[in-house]
Amino acid sequence: MNSNETVTEKLTINENWCKGCGICVKFCPKKVLGLEHDKVKIVDIDKCIQCGQCELRCPDYAIYVRGK
Amino acid sequence: MPSAIVNEYFRTNKLPQIWCPGCGHGIITRAITVAIDKLGFDRDKICVVSGIGCSSRATGYLDFDTLHTTHGRALAFATGVKLANPEMKVIVITGDGDASAIGGNHFIHACRRNIGITTIVFNNNIYGMTGGQYSPTTPKFDKGTTAPYGNIDKAFDIPTLAAAAGATYVGRSTAYHTNLLISLIENGLKNDGFSLIEAVSSCPTYYGRKNKKGSAVDMLEWQKDHAVNISAASKMTPEALEGKFLIGEFKNSPEPEYTSEYQKIIDRFIKE
Numbered sequence: 001m002n003s004n005e006t007v008t009e010k011l012t013i014n015e016n017w018c019k020g021c022g023i024c025v026k027f028c029p030k031k032v033l034g035l036e037h038d039k040v041k042i043v044d045i046d047k048c049i050q051c052g053q054c055e056l057r058c059p060d061y062a063i064y065v066r067g068k
Numbered sequence: 069m070p071s072a073i074v075n076e077y078f079r080t081n082k083l084p085q086i087w088c089p090g091c092g093h094g095i096i097t098r099a100i101t102v103a104i105d106k107l108g109f110d111r112d113k114i115c116v117v118s119g120i121g122c123s124s125r126a127t128g129y130l131d132f133d134t135l136h137t138t139h140g141r142a143l144a145f146a147t148g149v150k151l152a153n154p155e156m157k158v159i160v161i162t163g164d165g166d167a168s169a170i171g172g173n174h175f176i177h178a179c180r181r182n183i184g185i186t187t188i189v190f191n192n193n194i195y196g197m198t199g200g201q202y203s204p205t206t207p208k209f210d211k212g213t214t215a216p217y218g219n220i221d222k223a224f225d226i227p228t229l230a231a232a233a234g235a236t237y238v239g240r241s242t243a244y245h246t247n248l249l250i251s252l253i254e255n256g257l258k259n260d261g262f263s264l265i266e267a268v269s270s271c272p273t274y275y276g277r278k279n280k281k282g283s284a285v286d287m288l289e290w291q292k293d294h295a296v297n298i299s300a301a302s303k304m305t306p307e308a309l310e311g312k313f314l315i316g317e318f319k320n321s322p323e324p325e326y327t328s329e330y331q332k333i334i335d336r337f338i339k340e
């Protein structure tokens with residue numbers, strides 16, 4: 001499987017599946033995420049409340065909340 | 069390793085999917101699997117059928133018994149699956165073009181029969197796959213490759229059409245309003261008869277670009293700002309509702325389902 005993952009305690013990101021649409025970045029209520037070189041990246045993981053809004057709307061299943 | 073939901077219900081070796089960046093279809097496809105998961109259905113008793121279009125590509129990614137059929141004919145194939153296997157949960161994934169243009173006749177008659185199929189129309193107001201031709205849900209005066217000066221046809225309201233034709237469960241949500249969408253799909257799947265859920269999607273590549281709707285993010289923001297839940301709408305003035313569209317559960321009135329009515333006829337002759 002095509003996988004290049006960033007795994008943190010709160011979130012997992014698969015850069016290979018991310019198409020850089022920015023949807024998760026825009027609708028994250030805590031501004032945890034950003035874009036760099038057309039890929040999602042974690043800006044401030046401490047603020048993440050694991051609400052799952054990013055996972056809910058990522059069209060590419062490239063980000064999800066861990067342990068839920 | 070993908071999320072538990074994606075790992076469980078997707079053919080992960082087929083991912084990443086082919087949809088454009090930010091296409092709403094990916095959000096809706098995942099929402100369908102979450103609804104199935106919440107209901108705890110036996111996955112071997114689920115069949116997902118689609119027609120042709122970007123939306124209809126969804127069946128290729130879903131790890132159930134799936135049928136990717138011909139343009140407009142998903143409901144005809146699904147009717148066959150349901151009649152042969154009445155115990156199965158049959159789900160149809162279709163586009164606005166697939167369901168309401170070439171497949172419009174199959175659509176109204178499946179509604180009229182109240183056959184046990186849950187149909188989810190991914191409505192992006194355009195023919196995405198073939199390059200942006202206008203569809204029966206393209207808003208009046210909006211543009212498509214086949215309407216460079218604006219479309220002069222009035223758009224279908226798919227839930228209204230389905231309810232009038234006899235569907236017994238009808239609702240609408242959007243890719244942005246994902247949790248509502250999941251709960252409508254759940255309720256639609258609980259209805260024995262024909263359920264229609266319109267999932268307002270977004271095609272940033274064609275509909276968006278042709279009509280200056282901005283980025284994929286802008287299109288979801290538009291959904292957020294223009295959708296009004298039917299429960300709130302009754303308390304709003306006509307002025308406040310101007311330019312808005314309704315989401316929520318529009319109809320939930322169960323009636324006898326087609327394959328069970330058919331079985332009653334068979335039983336009558338077995339007894340004689």
Ligand SMILES: Cc1ncc(C[n+]2csc(CCOP(=O)(O)OP(=O)(O)O)c2C)c(N)n1
Nearest residue numbers: 121122123139163164165166194195196197
């Ligand atoms: C019989 C037939 N006619 C026309 C086509 C070309 N065609 C393929 S997809 C499509 C429209 C798809 O639009 P929609 O159902 O809205 O799906 P979307 O791509 O927008 O998700 C058309 C006209 C076809 N494949 N088969």
Ligand code: SF4
Nearest residue numbers: 028048050051052054
């Ligand atoms: S889980 Fe919620 S807070 Fe955490 S990154 Fe996703 S959207 Fe932001």
Ligand code: SF4
Nearest residue numbers: 018019021022024058
């Ligand atoms: S929503 Fe998904 S595909 Fe889009 S930027 Fe975020 S992780 Fe990437």
Ligand code: SF4
Nearest residue numbers: 087088091122196271
């Ligand atoms: S053409 Fe439109 S509908 Fe098709 S994948 Fe691209 S954004 Fe989605």
Ligand SMILES: [Mg+2]
Nearest residue numbers: 163164192194
């Ligand atoms: Mg379409």
